[in-house]
Amino acid sequence: MNRPDSLTPEERELARLLGRPSATGPAPAIDEAVLAAARTAVEAPAADAATWKLPPAAPVRATRPRSRLPAVFGLAASVIFAVGIAWQLKPEEPPAPPL
DSSP: OOOOOOSOHHHHHHHHHHHSOOSOOOOHHHHHHHHHHHHHHHHHHHHHGGGOOOOOOOOOOOOOOOOOHHHHHHHHHHHHHHHHHHHHHSOOOOOOOOO
């Protein structure tokens, strides 16, 4: 039994063209131009770095100490919650044997 070909003729042509490796690469002049542009891009920031100026520093604000009360209440609530769950999951003691 033959399986139907799922590719259209245009898709087959594209697959044939894409599957073939390229025999030639880019021209050496293009490689040199790309390398020269990369060298220029790398060297340019070093030359411009001396002329850069930092933005003015923001004024230092006096920071108010933060209240630790919410963290303390949160921790206490978590401990109470954990103890309550542990209490509920505690196994029941077996009944005492009759005398």
